Amino acid sequence: MAIFARYVLEHLKSNGVEVEGILHQTDNGAEFQATTIKKGKGAFEATIEEFGGIWKRIPPRACTWQSDVEISHRLIEDELYSCETFNTQEEFYGKAFAYQLYFNYHRANRHKIGGKPVDVLKETEPNMNRNVLNLQPILLDSYVKWYNEGGYHVPDSISF
DSSP states (O other): OHHHHHHHHHHHHHTTOOOTTOEEEEOSOGGGSOOSSSOSOOHHHHHHHHTTOEEEEOOTTOGGGGHHHHHHHHHHIIIIITTOOOSSHHHHHHHHHHHHHHHHHTOOOTTSTTSSHHHHHHHHOTTSOGGGGOOOOOOGGGGGGGGOOSSOOOOSOOOO
């Protein structure tokens, strides 16, 4: 999650978003926590703080606090993953990015201002660069080396 947070925050900064002071809200999943062995902050929290942000966990069992994220996951599963086939990694990334562009610029959501994410952006942040909605999918595993500092890490390849 630290890798993804860095990727998103760099994308936001490159599109003119002031990232300092952003409140990052997550559930209580293990992917956001420090380990029980290592004292101090986990990589996710450290990354958020590096960019001047604030991290807040939602209360346990407060499912509706993350409803926008959860419904987007459901829609992606129903409208992309269950309808498309992916023969290569490049094809997956191409279709995933095309779906994201469709979702952000053309797919109406009747429960939101104006219906589409781009309309919500226009309403709430009229001067925001619209390219902020164009975050390209990446393979997070390619960036794990960013966080391989200290602790126990299995090498990239193991030979016997």
